[in-house]
Amino acid sequence: MRVLWVVIDALCVDKVTPELMPTLCELGADGWSGSALGVLPATTYPNHATLVTGAAPSRHGLYANEVLVDREWVAAGSVGPSVPTVFEHLGTKGVTTAAVFGDQNLVGVCAAQRASGHWPSGGVAPEGVPLGPTGYAADSATLAAALEMDLGDHGFAMVQLDENDAVSHVHGPDSPEARRHASAVDAVLGELLEPYRPVWSDTVVVVVSDHSQERVEHSCAEAFTEACSGEFGDPAGDGETGWYTDGTCAVVRTTASASDRVRRRLEAIEVLSEVTETAPGVFCVSGGPGVLLGLDWGQRGDHGASRCRTQVAVLGGGHGAVASLAGRLGASPIDSRSWAPLTLSLFEGA
Ligand SMILES: [Zn+2]
Structure with missing residues (x-):
């Protein structure tokens, strides 16, 4: 075999x-x-x-x-x-x-x-x-x-x-x-x-x-970064919540006890259309089709979102x-x- x-x-x-x-x-x-x-x-x-x-x-x-x-x-x-x-x-x-x-x-x-x-x-x-x-x-x-x-x-x-x-x-x-x-x-x-x-x-x-x-349509990385910085501070976090952007998604890591509060704050971020908790305290978020949350290096295709x-x-x-x-x-x-x-x-x- x-x-x-x-x-x-x-x-x-x-x-x-x-x-x-x-x-x-x-x-x-x-x-x-x-x-x-x-x-x-x-x-x-x-x-x-x-x-x-x-x-x-x-x-x-x-x-x-x-x-x-x-x-x-x-x-x-x-x-x-x-x-x-x-x-x-x-x-x-x-x-x-x-x-x-x-x-x-x-x-x-x-x-x-x-x-x-x-x-x-x-x-x-x-x-x-x-x-x-x-x-x-x-x-x-x-x-x-x-x-x-x-x-x-x-x-x-x-x-x-x-x-x-x-x-x-x-x-x-x-x-x-x-x-x-x-x-x-x-x-x-x-x-x-x-x-x-x-x-x-x-x-x-x-x-x-x-x-x-998916084909990259445009970037909302700046707006998302600004919103996350305002909500959670530095990407590496304050010991409670950190965030990381990657292609057409971002991942937010928090503690299980802060999870409900963080979800509500993520759902209020305008550029996001999907917020999914993939594990206790771990969220995968994305914008609309083809919307980059991660680095825009002029790429025509990217991935990360549930699409x-x-x-x-x-x-x-x-x-x-x-x-x-x-x-x-x-x-x-x-x-x-x-x-x-x-x-x-x-x-x-x-
Ligand atoms: Zn791959």
């Missing part, structure tokens, strides 16, 4: 067509193809932590791309999930695992140091490899690393291809460039699957995205278990927390 997960960062379901992504469509045709609902905020690190743990951010603790520790927002990857991941669970069963991430910060986010092998080593950006437009490893570099690690020799392997997110940020998710890149990433997927072809009848493949993107929660979800492979797994998945959208327990169940008795 070999299980391969491929995360195509920010891939939107509208790109999964036989014209744009024939390899992905063919994979799903023999298994299951649909969508999943990710967790809030619809950002990379909370959703990857959920994929590998099967837990919501309220349990794994990575409730935003950065989390508040001792009155300082620190990178989620430097904290890591607070519950065991698929790598850890499978390791205790003696199953070898591997992780290859275009975004090097995912090594810490997914606690992939505990996999049998991971890349880039130590979660440090690799030197001298080609980079995508936002500075993470280009898919060509991630693919080369994956092929070098002989992923098919591992019981479980996970690959994250980052460049689709970068291209959609720069040009917009509905741009010709994003459509062209969907086809490019489909070709990369084909190359990732190639080493598995000789052992296809022993292989299960899961291809997902971590969130979608971007929809993920691509495709299951395939030649293993006999694929048909029964497809039956267990049910109707779209499935819950993105399903993938970890589903994968672990394949190794039960291993």
Whole structure:
């Protein structure tokens, strides 16, 4: 049994067509193809932590791309999930695992140091490899690393291809460039699957995205920052409430006892249209469609709001278990927390 997960960062379901992504469509045709609902905020690190743990951010603790520790927002990857991941669970069963991430910060986010092998080593950006437009490893570099690690020799392997997110940020998710890149990433997927072809009848493949993107219409970052500064002071907080902006959302962290009061204050902020408590004292907030609350760097696409929660979800492979797994998945959208327990169940008795 070999299980391969491929995360195509920010891939939107509208790109999964036989014209744009024939390899992905063919994979799903023999298994299951649909969508999943990710967790809030619809950002990379909370959703990857959920994929590998099967837990919501309220349990794994990575409730935003950065989390508040001792009155300082620190990178989620430097904290890591607070519950065991698929790598850890499978390791205790003696199953070898591997992780290859275009975004090097995912090594810490997914606690992939505990996999049998991971890349880039130590979660440090690799030197001298080609980079995508936002500075993470280009898919060509991630693919080369994956092929070098002989992923098919591992019981479980996970690959994250980052460049689709970068291209959609720069040009917009509905741009010709994003459509062209969907086809490019489909070709990369084909190359990732190639080493598995000789052992296809022993292989299960899961291809997902971590969130979608929306076209950026305008920024309300200034108004939101002003309102939050007035309500809560410094972003790092006064020991009670801190706030953090990211794309088309923001995350506000307070104490459980202050939660009701903070909710009322957030609901009074004019630029916000959605206030969701994702864990006791943790709020994910957003404005209208395409409204940036985070940094405006001239990007055409971004994500974070609940509008971007929809993920691509495709299951395939030649293993006999694929048909029964497809039956267990049910109707779209499935819950993105399903993938970890589903994968672990394949190794039960291993
Ligand atoms: Zn992402």
